[in-house]
Amino acid sequence: MSISLTTLIYGIGLAGVAVNAAAGVLEAGRKPFDLFGMVVVALAAALGGGSLRDMLLDRTVFWVADQSYLLAAMLAGLATFALVRVVRLPPRLFLLPDAVGLALFTVSGTQAALALDAPWLVASLMGVITGVFGGIVRDVLCNEVPLVFTGELYATASWLGALLLVALHAAGVSAGWSALAAAALVLTIRLLAIRFRWRLPVFTARL
DSSP: OOOHHHHHHHOOOOOOOOHHHHHHHHTTTTTTTOOHHHHHHHHHHHHHHHHHHHHHSSOOOHOOOOOOHHHHHHHHHHHHHHHHHSSSSOOOTTHHHHHHHHHHHHHHHHHHHHTTTTTTHHHHHHHHHHHHHHHHHHHHTOOOOHHHHSSOOOHHHHHHHHHHHHHHTTTTTOHHHHHHHHHHHHHHHHHHHHHTTOOOOOOOOOO
């Protein structure tokens, strides 16, 4: 049974929201935040990128139009908060759900823009914005330098995946296979970048 593009975007969006909320709590868990602080970070990480995307595309913000996204973020955040109180987890574990969330949000953001017939470059950048902006807000709230600016390949992985999705869409490949290929590319590049420390050149002023 085939899945419609609308249903696919919706499912990917919900999964991305839940995973990014979990990543937000895992990072915030390294700080002395209380439950309220954890929930704020989780919501910012889960909803920030999609909110900015929708405002730029001049459409109703996704979690305002459908509170299921808000509920998914809150439940995932609270469940992760409960888990980290009873299980000791590695400090950098948040990088794994963050990478998954990056892949899912890149796909959902690009597909949402393509569904509105946005030009290819705009659609790809909407995917990047959806993928990285929530993480930027999360890192700022946690008083950390955002990963997208200093860490291993992050926005680059997102953009390559978004461009692949745009190309497959233009070639007439089904939405499901396009989404799978793009998400796999983003996740693979990001995880390999973490493993092998792949980074873009760092600016250093010549004095």
